[in-house]
Amino acid sequence: MSHATESAPHAHPEAAGDQHAAAHEPRDSTPSTKRARERRAIVVGASSGIGEALVRQLCAEGVDVVALARRRERLEELALSCGGSAGRVIPCAHDVSDFAAVPQLFEALVRELGGLDLFVFASGLMTEVGPNEFDTAKDLEMLAVNLGGCVAWTNEVAKLFRTQRSGVIVGISSIAGERGRKGNPVYGTSKAAMNHYLEALRNRLADFDVHVCTIKPGFVETAMLAAARAQGRSIKGAITPEAAAKSILRAARARRNEVFVPFKWTLVAAVIRNIPSFLFKGMNI
Amino acid sequence: MQNFAVRQRGDVASSFEYVEGWGMAIGAHARVLRPRSTEEILRAFELARRDGVSLALRGGGNSYGDASVNERGYVLDISRMDRVLAFDRESGVVVAEPGVTIEKLWKTILPHGFWPRVVSGTMFPTLAGALAANIHGKNNFAVGTIGDACREFDIVLPTGELRTCSRERNADLFHAAIGGFGLLGCFSRIVLETKHIYSGNVRVRGISTRNLREMMQYFEANKTRADYLVGWIDCFPGGDDSGRGLIHDAEYLKPGEDAHPEDTLRIAHQELPANIMGLFPKSQVWRILSLFNTDLGMRSINAAKYVAGMLEGLGEPYLQSHAGFSFLLDYVPNWKWAYGRQRVDRGLIQYQPFVPDAVAHEVHTELLARCRKVGQVPYLGVFKRHRPDPFWLTHAVDGWSFALDFKVTPTRRAQLWKLCDELTEVVIAAGGRFYFAKDAVVAAEDTARFLPHDKLAAFAKLKRACDPETLLDGNLYRRAFRDWLVAS
Known part of the structure; x- marks a missing residue:
């Protein structure tokens, strides 16, 4: 576990070295070219699926990554399997719906990394909801993780990125946020709300050179998809998490605003968005 | 069920941010505490003490250098106590x-x-x-x-x-x-x-001056009459034109001079417009300025301003709102971004020596010549007249200050700091002083040379009494105060 104690703020000034150096050589030497490749990242929701693939790809490229999720063992396996990579993987077990813990944990992690250039929120919970089920407890749990967790983390990141006038925020939303479908009303709601929140942040932070990228995946071979298949849904044409991660990093680095992954979903979404309600009511999509 | 309450009652609001000086060239990550009451100020002190870190105090964050930066502890930002x-x-x-x-x-x-x-x-x-x-x-x-x-x-x-x-x-x-x-x-x-005041306006005159001597003579001749005097100086030209500039001289209006004070005293009369010519948003002007933020570009802008100043000097006095006259730095929002927004090692520092009257002309001329010699010409120079005051660590002298804005880039930085060290020698030898709201470069041994020794000793004694564990301790303290405070 890397947060909390050993990465707490610096000890009392007497413990540290030359003062005057501060003016001459700042310790944190971010490359001065604009849009430099990121060196330090946090991925929330890193124990499987897209988050895990992003961690693997980033650390292979030499980025130091904090991999954060609930399941400690999964994270430790991930860190172990990335052992030979150019970048470090720092596992951190945390439940994103533990909002009150976020500010301190975030500070400790950024200090551990020595700064932050990229933040990815990839946590997502899709609970199975029956066609006639209206279960508030299930729904609020999804909102807590997908939306509450996203807001709790990304707000902290936004405060840091705004004041340092650099950084990229990536939110992994979903195609499910495009229309209010019958299937899982609150999952879709959480993603639609996330899209709205991320767009607002993008506009707020634009003047500070901070970019917010909303990713809307279609079908990706993840645990979420496996669960949907287990319910008997037939899903074809899904891409691997690795392919998704590649597209996502490309989109984030190109400072794209909203991107469907894979690309074909851009067209699907355009169609779905434009189906009139009187028809949509009768459809089973 | 989830509990959406994330902050307990009585907690001091805080967040983890990048805290920098106004000039952007110095900054550090820090936890920022924002108390809303006297009790919360005390709690912020306790938090820093509990966590074993120091605390630097911060207001609006407008000091150019490191006065409100703390790279080894917390920052207490007072701006929420604003009633x-x-x-x-x-x-x-x-x-x-x-x-x-x-x-x-x-x-x-x-x-x-x-x-x-x-x-x-x-x-x-x-x-x-x-x-x-x-x-x-x-x-x-x-x-x-x-x-x-x-x-x-x-x-x-x-x-x-x-x-x-x-x-x-x-x-x-x-x-x-x-x-x-x-x-x-x-x-x-x-x-x-x-x-x-009896009007929301002041009467302003522009006076174009060919050199520093002329500017100083005008100040001296008018300082008993004028309410405000400020000189802008084009730092680029040398020789006969060295120190050429423009004075703005302003006076309050006397009772009755403004026929409609109820109109001019309205806040709306004072507000700086948000758009240029009603169209172009001022918030984006820094982007245009950044195109000129080079030695050549700033030489041209300074020259153009000088010519505009000559024309202004030929004109009649005019009326300007108090806010319009006073807050020149707020005309173009975030103009400092023209110096480079990329964090770390970029931005500007202001070097502002305060020099006694008797040697001010000689010293300030020398400073400008030295800047030009090494090719680090300030992009903006502002000249003012000062008088002494009774505060222990005051920067004010019976003399003149010359505020110089230097561009900081990774390649210029080391040479610029060296230049400033040389300038500091000249200033201190002449009995001059510095102002920590601007300064980013003066070292502790220099502070001990330019401030009176009795005041320093008294301040050190008071520091020990008020803050025996040195809780209040930011970058400025460590750079420019600690060594002599501990020694005295």
Whole structure:
């Protein structure tokens, strides 16, 4: 576990070295070219699926990554399997719906990394909801993780990125946020709300050179998809998490605003968005 | 079920941010605590103590250098304590919380015919920051610093005591904390005197001057009449044109001179427009300025401004709103971004020596020549007249200051700091001083040379009494104070 104690703020000034150096050589030497490749990242929701693939790809490229999720063992396996990579993987077990813990944990992690250039929120919970089920407890749990967790983390990141006038925020939303479908009303709601929140942040932070990228995946071979298949849904044409991660990093680095992954979903979404309600009511999509 | 409450009652609001000086060239990540009451100031002290880190105090974050930066601990940002507690419409005396900005102050008092006695070139500093830095304005030669306009304040000491200070009560702490850069305690209430005015406008004259000598002669000849005097200097040309510039001379209007003071004293009359020619948003102007932010570009802009100043000098005096005249730095929002927004090692520093009258011309001319010689010409130079004041660590002398804005880039940085060290030698040898709201470069041994020894010893003694464990300790303290404070 890397947060909390050993990465707490610096000890009392007497413990540290030359003062005057501060003016001459700042310790944190971010490359001065604009849009430099990121060196330090946090991925929330890193124990499987897209988050895990992003961690693997980033650390292979030499980025130091904090991999954060609930399941400690999964994270430790991930860190172990990335052992030979150019970048470090720092596992951190945390439940994103533990909002009150976020500010301190975030500070400790950024200090551990020595700064932050990229933040990815990839946590997502899709609970199975029956066609006639209206279960508030299930729904609020999804909102807590997908939306509450996203807001709790990304707000902290936004405060840091705004004041340092650099950084990229990536939110992994979903195609499910495009229309209010019958299937899982609150999952879709959480993603639609996330899209709205991320767009607002993008506009707020634009003047500070901070970019917010909303990713809307279609079908990706993840645990979420496996669960949907287990319910008997037939899903074809899904891409691997690795392919998704590649597209996502490309989109984030190109400072794209909203991107469907894979690309074909851009067209699907355009169609779905434009189906009139009187028809949509009768459809089973 | 989830509990969406993330903050407990009584917690001091805090967040983890990048905290930088206004000039952007110096900054660090830090936890920022934002108290909303005197009790929360105490709690912020306790938090830093509990976590074993130091605390730097911050107001609006308008000091150019490291005055409110702390790369080894927390930062206490006072800006949430921003209520005006009382305003006496007869006497103009204001009682305010420490986080009230100069903007909020003037907007509160102007409609009643008052204006702050002292304002900085920007309206965004807080009163606490303004007092801690003992700021001055373009009328320093006439009315002194903001400390001279302060009647009383309350200060929370790291020991947990609350002291009320004035010229009569706790006079030592009064004269040490004003200009003490937050090293003794945190202001929690401030009582200021303000000035009665009879119009929302001032009468302004532009006077073009061919060199520094001419500018100084004008100041001397007019300083008993004028209420405000400020000189802009084009730092690029050498030889006969060295120190050429433009003076702005302003006077308050006398009773009756403004036929409709009720109109000009409206806040709407004072506001700086948000758009240029009603169209182009000013918030984007820095992007255009950044195209000129090179030696060649700034040489051209300075030359163009000089020519415009010559034309202005031929014209008649004109009326300008108080805010329009006072807050030149706020005309183009975030103009500093033209110096490069990329964090770390970029931005600007301001170097502002204060030099005694007798040698001011010689010294300031020498400074400019040295800058030109090494090819680090300030992009902006501002010249002002000052008078002494009774505050222990004051920058003010009976003399002249020359504020020089230098561009900082990774390649220029080392040479620039070396240049400043050389300039500092010249200034200190001449009996000059520096101002920590601007300064980013002076070392502790230099501080001990330019400030009077008796005042330094007294300040050190007071620091030990008010803050025995050195809780209040940011980058500025470590750079420019600690060594002599510990030694004395």
